[in-house]
Amino acid sequence: MTTVEAAPLPPWVADNADGTYRNPVLHADWSDPDVIRVSDDFYLVASSFHRVPGLPILHSRDLVNWSIIGHALNRLEPEEAFRAPRHGCGVWAPAIRHHDGRYWIFYPDPDRGVFVVTATDPAGPWSRSHLLKPGRGLIDPCPLWDDDGSAYLVHAWAKSRAGFNNKLTCHRMSQDGTALLDAGRYVVDGDALPGYRTLEGPKFYRRDGWYWIFAPAGGVAHGWQSVFRSRHVFGPYEDRVVLAQGDTPVNGPHQGAWVTTARGQDWFLHFQDKGAYGRVVHLQPMRWVDGWPELGEPAGQPVLSYAKPDVAAGPLAAPATGDDFAGPGLGPQWAWAGNPQPGWWCLDPGRGLRLPCVLSDAAGDLRQLPNLLGQRLPAERFRATTTLRLTAALAGARAGLAVVGHSYAWIGLERTADGTALVHRAARAGESEVDAAVAQPLAGESVGVGVEVGPGGECRFLAAVGPEPLRPVGPPFTATARHWVGATLGLFATAPPAAGPGGAAEVGPLHVTGADT
Known part of the structure; x- marks a missing residue:
């Protein structure tokens, strides 16, 4: 059986x-x-x-x-x-x-x-x-x-x-x-x-x-x-x-x-x-x-x-968090940081979510990036993981998994003149983005990324190259709120205008579970 x-x-x-x-x-x-x-x-x-x-x-x-x-x-x-x-x-x-x-x-x-x-x-x-x-x-x-x-x-x-x-x-x-x-x-x-x-x-x-x-x-x-x-x-x-x-x-x-x-x-x-x-x-x-x-x-x-209230019993339920990106649309948990424009995303059968590297003057500051695709932090303790791949991108293009508030941090991929690198970056409130860990050149273009969030909003970002298990990268980061809202768990793909058009991120299924799962 x-x-x-x-x-x-x-x-x-x-x-x-x-x-x-x-x-x-x-x-x-x-x-x-x-x-x-x-x-x-x-x-x-x-x-x-x-x-x-x-x-x-x-x-x-x-x-x-x-x-x-x-x-x-x-x-x-x-x-x-x-x-x-x-x-x-x-x-x-x-x-x-x-x-x-x-x-x-x-x-x-x-x-x-x-x-x-x-x-x-x-x-x-x-x-x-x-x-x-x-x-x-x-x-x-x-x-x-x-x-x-x-x-x-x-x-x-x-x-x-x-x-x-x-x-x-x-x-x-x-x-x-x-x-x-x-x-x-x-x-x-x-x-x-x-x-x-x-x-x-x-x-x-x-x-x-x-x-x-x-x-x-x-x-x-x-x-x-x-x-x-x-x-x-x-x-x-x-x-x-x-x-x-x-x-x-x-x-x-x-x-x-x-x-x-x-x-x-x-x-x-x-x-x-x-x-x-x-x-x-x-x-x-x-x-x-x-x-x-x-x-x-x-x-x-x-x-x-x-x-519980004296009403008919029903199944256990909670608002959606993870997404297999199997279509026909994005899950209702997702929202953009600005009015979405044509071409910001598509679902590629068998390959998941495709996020074109939108050219933006805000490419270096995720707090101002309109094409940040985000959702609410779903619990005090949770773990979110996915896979990323950058395709046909010019130098300066980047994509990642982020936690964004007045401060933010992200882990993902960036295309450099020498190829693709795994990067982990962070920005304190009111400050510019800096490296949170040493960039790691990649022979391929695909990487597993994740974040574990614990009490007080402490985040540990994770990465895995090839068949390796996810491991912590860089120091802990403490999530912060934004104006009247909590921090956002987000996905993005962007590039500065000087990078020129072209390039996209392929995002695999997003799994969101309890931190100890």
Whole structure:
């Protein structure tokens, strides 16, 4: 009898397979999560900032096991503005709702205003974005369709663009979500609340005759989650802190969504800022006591492990990471650092992913390279490996596997006047790239490369020539975050303009496993 070997588990699985789960339920940079339930399905949307495609959509049946089902934005606008990476810009915290038979996502571009996209299927296709309210500094929008047929929109403010923050503004909105009907007014002024700073990320709800605004304050790294309630949509609102770090290692905890299962259980998802790993997503039990929500256990503190939601059991799942590049397209985990251009990639049957060496003035700085094909770091500990080959490249062309944030490092191949060499290079924040290990000339053009990532974002880059096993190359490198996002695990192929056209990297299947696999 033939024995079938089980597929390796993803680097991080939150389901303990015993009726409990561990936090974070998503140990990757699914920042600013908002979640809804439609029938027995849960859908999560996250901010994506400068990454393309934007507005990733995740699906779950139990709030613990998640998979990526698509994106709501294929490109970022204006087209020319996002041809190069615009770190810290693009798509900030969105809100997703299901209303009138459609799915709606309201999202901000802090430099342009608040936009709306809609779809009849959350997997897409999604409509072209509609500019609901132009302006700088408008962030974190969330709609509310009330029982009496009226509609509203609440949003926060970014001090970097508007010159102020710590306030929440509410507008009347048309039922079709295409226009705001008034100039809006402040409904919560954080400056008038003792100890409040950086109030943002509001989510708008209605329950038992009360209007509820869930909103964090205090900043992403050291803040807390508050809830505001009022009998009237425009206030006055009273407040209560409902979730804080307490005695746990979960700093923040910040900005998320209240969702109720089909059986009436209440849950709250929020993020925790984990530096190089980005904003990872936690799931908290929620209950109502004396007219207010209580989150976590004991009340007001995040749980590290808990009984799963009372819903039908499903298979263990986690967002995709590795990719066999067998087609017909790239896996949904991938995103570019800028709007992709024709010819940046193709899938070559039997040979994997082909990345042409795109000529770029940013060839010497991966932080500015638009054709960096990347994904989120998928766990605190993991190992990523692949093979690389440079074909017909002129001197200066290079390709590799990288970990990119404010600092970055990569391992791969570079074509020199003497042939192809295995190189390992790194750049500290604000500094230029330098050699991290001595270049090794290659007789052939193919090499195995990899990276092992451990606690604290410590990376060890790996390489193997020919049949040799992968071995560490150079000193350890500590990954760092970028503007509002975690570090990126990326692939690239590029050359300086002086190198002239020609050349490509052939990338074999990317395997991403737990670090001890």
